[in-house]
Amino acid sequence: MLRINPNRMTPYMFLAPAAIIMAFALLYPIGYMVYASFLDWNPSQRIGEADWVGLRNYANLLQDESFRESFFVTIKFAFAVVTLEMIIGVGLALLLDRNIRGMSMLRTIFILPMMIAPIVVGLMWRYMYHPTVGIFNQTLKSWGFEPIPWLSDSNWSLISIIIADIWQWTPFIFILALAALQSLPRSALEAARIDGATGWQQIFYIKIPLMMPVLIVTALLRLIDAFKVLEVILVMTNGGPGLSTEIMSLRIARTASEFRELGVAAAMSNLLLLLLFVLTVGMFIYNKIQENRAARIRKVAEEA
Amino acid sequence: MINAIKIAATSVAALSLTASVALANPYAPYKGDTLVVNFPAHPHYNAVMKVLPEFTKETGIKVEVDQLQYLKMREKQTLELTKSKGDYDLLAYVVFSKADYVYADQLENLARYFMNPKLSDPSYDASDIIDGYIGNIGVAGGEKGYLPGPTGSLYGMPFGSETSILGYRKDIFEKHNLKVPENYDELLDLACKIPQLEPGMGGLSSRAASGHHASHAFLLHLAPLGGRIFDDEWNPIVNNEAGVKAAQALKKIVDCGPEGARTFGFAEAGAAFLQGRTAMFLDSTVFAGQVNDASKSKVVGKVGWAAHPAGTRRGSQTGGFGIAIPKNAQNKEAAFLLLQWLTSKKADRLIALAGGNPSRYSTHNDAEVNEKYPHMKVFGEALKYADPDWRPIIPVWGKINADLGTALSKVLTEDLDIKEALDGVAERTKKIMDQAGYNTWK
Numbered sequence: 001m002l003r004i005n006p007n008r009m010t011p012y013m014f015l016a017p018a019a020i021i022m023a024f025a026l027l028y029p030i031g032y033m034v035y036a037s038f039l040d041w042n043p044s045q046r047i048g049e050a051d052w053v054g055l056r057n058y059a060n061l062l063q064d065e066s067f068r069e070s071f072f073v074t075i076k077f078a079f080a081v082v083t084l085e086m087i088i089g090v091g092l093a094l095l096l097d098r099n100i101r102g103m104s105m106l107r108t109i110f111i112l113p114m115m116i117a118p119i120v121v122g123l124m125w126r127y128m129y130h131p132t133v134g135i136f137n138q139t140l141k142s143w144g145f146e147p148i149p150w151l152s153d154s155n156w157s158l159i160s161i162i163i164a165d166i167w168q169w170t171p172f173i174f175i176l177a178l179a180a181l182q183s184l185p186r187s188a189l190e191a192a193r194i195d196g197a198t199g200w201q202q203i204f205y206i207k208i209p210l211m212m213p214v215l216i217v218t219a220l221l222r223l224i225d226a227f228k229v230l231e232v233i234l235v236m237t238n239g240g241p242g243l244s245t246e247i248m249s250l251r252i253a254r255t256a257s258e259f260r261e262l263g264v265a266a267a268m269s270n271l272l273l274l275l276l277f278v279l280t281v282g283m284f285i286y287n288k289i290q291e292n293r294a295a296r297i298r299k300v301a302e303e304a
Numbered sequence: 305m306i307n308a309i310k311i312a313a314t315s316v317a318a319l320s321l322t323a324s325v326a327l328a329n330p331y332a333p334y335k336g337d338t339l340v341v342n343f344p345a346h347p348h349y350n351a352v353m354k355v356l357p358e359f360t361k362e363t364g365i366k367v368e369v370d371q372l373q374y375l376k377m378r379e380k381q382t383l384e385l386t387k388s389k390g391d392y393d394l395l396a397y398v399v400f401s402k403a404d405y406v407y408a409d410q411l412e413n414l415a416r417y418f419m420n421p422k423l424s425d426p427s428y429d430a431s432d433i434i435d436g437y438i439g440n441i442g443v444a445g446g447e448k449g450y451l452p453g454p455t456g457s458l459y460g461m462p463f464g465s466e467t468s469i470l471g472y473r474k475d476i477f478e479k480h481n482l483k484v485p486e487n488y489d490e491l492l493d494l495a496c497k498i499p500q501l502e503p504g505m506g507g508l509s510s511r512a513a514s515g516h517h518a519s520h521a522f523l524l525h526l527a528p529l530g531g532r533i534f535d536d537e538w539n540p541i542v543n544n545e546a547g548v549k550a551a552q553a554l555k556k557i558v559d560c561g562p563e564g565a566r567t568f569g570f571a572e573a574g575a576a577f578l579q580g581r582t583a584m585f586l587d588s589t590v591f592a593g594q595v596n597d598a599s600k601s602k603v604v605g606k607v608g609w610a611a612h613p614a615g616t617r618r619g620s621q622t623g624g625f626g627i628a629i630p631k632n633a634q635n636k637e638a639a640f641l642l643l644q645w646l647t648s649k650k651a652d653r654l655i656a657l658a659g660g661n662p663s664r665y666s667t668h669n670d671a672e673v674n675e676k677y678p679h680m681k682v683f684g685e686a687l688k689y690a691d692p693d694w695r696p697i698i699p700v701w702g703k704i705n706a707d708l709g710t711a712l713s714k715v716l717t718e719d720l721d722i723k724e725a726l727d728g729v730a731e732r733t734k735k736i737m738d739q740a741g742y743n744t745w746k
Contacts (some may be wrong), residue, residue, distance in 0.1 A: 017322075042404070042699070043379075043382040043383075043386075044361065044385065044404050044405070044407075044410065045386070045388065045408065060739075066707070066710070078437075130562060130564065131563050131564030131567075132562075132563045132581075147563075149564075151567050152564060152566040152567040152717060153717060154714075154717050180701050235565070237514070238514065238515060239514055239515065239710075240513055240514020240515060240567065240709055240710075240713050240717075241513075241514050241566065241567065241713045241714070241716070241717035241718070242514055242711075242713045242717060242718055243514075243710055243714075246710075254515075254706060257375075257378075257379060258516075258702045258703075258705075258706055259700075259702045259703040260404065260699070260702055261703070262328055266320055282353065293506040303546035
C-alpha cells in the first residue's frame, strides 16, 4: 500500500531543482547571517574561529544609545520620505494623466533622477548644499536672506537628505501611479462624469480607491528601499553632524568595516529585516482586509 | 696567434669578473621573480611608483602593484590575509591596522629576516629611521601591547608615514605683523584674531566632520595639551582637564574657522587653505606636496611651515602607512629585499625627490631634497617630537574613535556641553574596554 506512485511524484521532481536553488540562494545566506549574529566575529577571523556569544549582540544593541538613535532616525527618514514622495508622485501623476504632446519624452525626463548612480546623486547634492559655493546658499544670499547650514546643522541635515531622496525617488512613484491611472477602467470614470461627479470627487472616490492595490505595493517598495538607503547619505553627510543622519544601513556598514564587529552588524541587519518583515506582513494584511470588505459590500449590493 | 690568446685571456677575465659580481649580488637568487604588492592610492605611493622601476633595474626582480583607495585596501587585505595562500608578497597597511593584523597573527615578524646574513644589508642604518614612526607603525608587543618596549618586536617598516605640521600664510602674517605661533595660547589667540583682521578669512582650517575627522582633530590637540585617551591601566581619562581643554581648543578653532568648517573632512579643510580661505593649516605633512601645485592651489609660494605648536608638552601626530610581509605570502625573502630596498637611504631620498614622505632623518637633511622642498628641514625638526602614543592602536579603537567623533561633532554643531560629552565617551569607552577584556586583571 505504501508503494510510491511515480505519477504522483512527478510534480515534486519537477519542482525539486527550483526548490534546491531557492534553499541555497535564498535561505542559506539568510541562515548564515542569523548564525553570524550569535557570534563575536571580526573580519580577520574565519567564521569557524569566532566565539559563540548567544544573544549578547542583541542585548547590547538594545542598550546601545547610538543604535537606538539611529533606529529612530531611520524611522523618521523612511516615513517622511515615503509620505512626501507618495503625495507628490501621485499628485503629479494625476496632473499629467492626460494627452499632452510629447508625453513619452516628458516621462523619460521625469525618471532621469532615479537612473543616476547614487554616489553621483550624493556628490551633486553635497555640492549644491555647500555652505559657500553651493547654489542654494548663493541664491539665498543674492536674495538677501541668511544662508542655511544645510548639512552642518543637525536639525537641517535630516531635512536636507530627505529633500535629496524625494528628488531622486518621486519619479519612481510617479511612473507607477501614472501607469495605474492609465489602466483604470474608463467605464467607471465615464459613469461618474455622467452622474455629475466633480474632478475632486472623481479623484477621491474613484481614481485613488481603484489605484490602491498598486499604490500599496509602491509604497511598500519605497519603504523597504528607504530603510536601506546608504550611498547618497554616506556621501552627503556620512551620518553627521553627530548621529543626526546616521540611518541603520549606514550604521551597519560602519559596524562591519570601521568597528570590525561582523556579529553585531549581522544582528542589526536581522533586526532591520524583522522590522521590514513586520511592515510588509502588516501592509498585506491591511490590503487583504480592505479587499474582503470590498467583496462583502459588492456581495451585499448584488443581493439587494 | 698572440692575438687569439689575448682575446681568450680577456674573455676569461671578463667571465670571471661577471661571475664574481654575480656572487656578490644578494638579489641574484630572486632574479626574474615577480612580487605582487598592495599599495594605497596616496601621494607618497604615487611617488614610489616613479622610483620602483629603479628597483627592477638594479635587482632583476619584477614588481606588480595593486593600488587601491586606502579604506578599500583594508577590506581587501582583511580577506587576503585570512586565505591560506595569499596573493600579496608585500602590503602597505594603515597604522591602525597594525593592531588587528598583528593580533590575528597575519604579519611576518621581521627579526628572522634582519638576522639572515644573506638578506640583511649591513649598510641599512636603521637608527637613521625616525624613532616615532618605527614605534608607532612598525613595532608591537611592547608597552601597552602596541608600543615599543622590552617585549616588543618588529612587524613592519614605516613607509609613507606622516606627522602634523603647521602651515601658515607668510603674506598675511607679514601684512599684519603677526608672529608664527609656538604654543597653544598663541595659536588659539591668532585663530580668532585673523577673521577680524582679514574679514572673510578663517583662522585655522581643521577637520570637524562627524566621526573619524572630528576625533582626529581633537587628538591632534589632546597630546600637546597633556592629555591621553587612557591612563596606564586602561582607564579612560579623555574627560579630564586636558581632554576638556583640547575639546575647547577644537571648538574655538572651528568657530573661528572658514564658513562651513563644522562639516569639513580632511579634503575640505585642505581645500579651504589652498583656496586662500584660511590663514593657517594644522594637519598631516602629506598635504605639503600640494601647496605649490598651481593646478590645485591659489597660494603658491605664500606658505611657510612651522612645527606643531607646543602645549604643556610637544607632541605631533604619527600616522600614515607601513609596509609588511603577510604570513601567507608566496615569496617572503624577495619581499623582504624589496621592503629593505624601499626603506633604504638611497630609495628614501629618491622617493622624497619624487614627492613622497621620507622616513629617515638623513633625507630630511639632504641638501638636494631641501633645495627642491625647502620645508623638509622644518619637518625633520618637527619629527623629533612625533608622538607614537598620540592615539591608542588597539583592536577596539575603531569603535571608540567613532563614538568620540560623534560626541565631538555634537559639541561642535549642537552645542552639547563639552564635559558632558566627554563624560559620556569615557563611560561608553569603559564598557567597551570591559567587554574587550582590558579589565580582566583588575
